[in-house]
Amino acid sequence: MISNEFDDIRPYEAEEMKQAFDDLLSDRQFNIIMKGFTPWLPKLLRNGLLRLAFTGIKTPLDFQKRFMKPVVNYIIRKHTDGCFFDYSQMPTDKQQPRFTFISNHRDIVLDSAFLDVKLIEAGYPTTVEIGIGDNLLIYPWIKRLVRMNKAFTVRRGLTPKEMLRSSQLMSSYIHYAVQQKRENIWIAQREGRAKDSSDHTQEAVLKMLAMGGDLRELNIVPLTISYEFDPCDYLKAQEFQQKRDNPAFKKSKQDDLDNMKTGIFGYKGRVTYHCGKPINEWIDELEGLSKQEYYAALCQRMDQAIHQGYTLYPSNYVALDLLNGDTAQASHYNEADRQRFEQYLAKQLAKIHIPNKDEAFLREKMLIMYANPVKNKMTAL
Known part of the structure; x- marks a missing residue:
């Protein structure tokens, strides 16, 4: 113990898991969340199926x-x-x-x-x-x-x-x-x-x-x-402008939840873990x-x-060239890669809705996010 x-x-711990699961199923807010996933299932049946699925679970x-x-x-x-x-x-x-x-x-x-x-x-x-x-x-x-x-x-x-x-x-x-x-x-x-x-x-x-x-x-x-693509990139860029325009700006709890939701369900392209x-x-x-x-x-x-350990994608190299206004990294991508990233960038920027939206500032911040891994890897190597 x-x-x-x-x-x-x-x-x-293992001996606490069953009680924790029972408490979870009794939680009103949790049930509202689960109803959103399976609106066609009555609560009693939904919880019954969850209990059945929990059978045999002893440990985290x-x-x-x-x-x-x-x-x-x-x-x-x-x-x-x-x-x-x-x-x-x-x-x-x-x-x-x-x-x-x-x-x-x-x-x-x-x-x-x-x-x-x-x-x-x-x-x-x-x-x-x-x-x-x-x-x-x-x-x-x-x-x-x-x-x-x-x-x-x-x-x-x-x-x-x-x-x-x-x-x-x-x-x-x-x-x-x-x-x-x-x-x-x-x-x-x-x-x-x-x-x-x-x-x-x-x-x-x-x-x-x-x-x-x-x-x-x-x-x-x-x-x-x-x-390859960070689904929260536009939210980070937005926060940069909000803090620039109001140094006292702080994210709310709802902002944190929105970031979590966007990070989970947004498109990420390829993802690599390197030990x-x-x-x-x-x-x-x-x-x-x-x-x-x-x-x-x-x-x-x-x-x-x-x-x-960074895995660098065409988006990273395109961003660095767009940031620098040159084609120094052009051997790492083709015209289709460039167009795809430009279209992606425009789509993400269009999701930002804040007062006095500064397109040039926001675009630069997003380019920096994708360019920095290239810069850091070059330095590290």
Whole structure:
């Protein structure tokens, strides 16, 4: 049984799953959501079918395989042109170590969900536990569902003193999960998504992970997520203008939900997950550095690994040329690729409806999002 010191943040344990599922089915808002998927089914029959499907589920991993894997595979079929997993630099023994995947951040829901499915398909024995900000757990049913789905809670909006305590607890839990529970962990390299898609690791993330013990215990793997098209690109561009026009602008909870929905159900083109070498293969090279130099060097090496792992698509190269007003990258795309991206860009920009819409500014911001992975990979190589 897990130590109760982690009760406030951890996912559900096996013995808690049935009660959590019963509570989920009793939740009024959850039932409204489910009715939207199956409006032709009476509530009693719908819940009865869900209970029948839940039969035999003992653990969160069982729940993921039974309920979440088919949903994620549906999203891959319906809203991508394929999701590919390159784990060629990972250890060949899939049964032994558990890993902490630190990745760039493209989608709050799907980053780890796609990884879960790909790990199971590749023959790994389990999926990942993920950290999810409590700012997104705005309804009780969402909190229950993510805890059933192997999520632990990251507390947001804390005072510096509370943040220190929260970080220590979360770090201790992550070390416990990898070493004792034998779970994988997924965590983003920074808090929140890089709106301009220039992905850089925050030292604070690595320092937090080190609070609970030696980083080597976590078997950290740099992970690169590459989208051909980011369905939230226009929302990010819109937010850039809103913050430019009003520095005090802050997204609402509804904005967060709209971003989640767009990220899940928007078109992504091709998606690739690339695992770099586990950092245990090179972290000893940083021994002897001062603490300040150590974390700066570690971030730099993590960024280099993540940037080298980008899969670049024609859209990335076209964006860089459009941004620079030249054809320096023309060997990486053809005229059809260019036209397709221009049409895509126009369609996404047309979705933005804000006062004093600045087309030139918004277009430039979107081009930067697609060009930055090319720039970063060139630098890393």
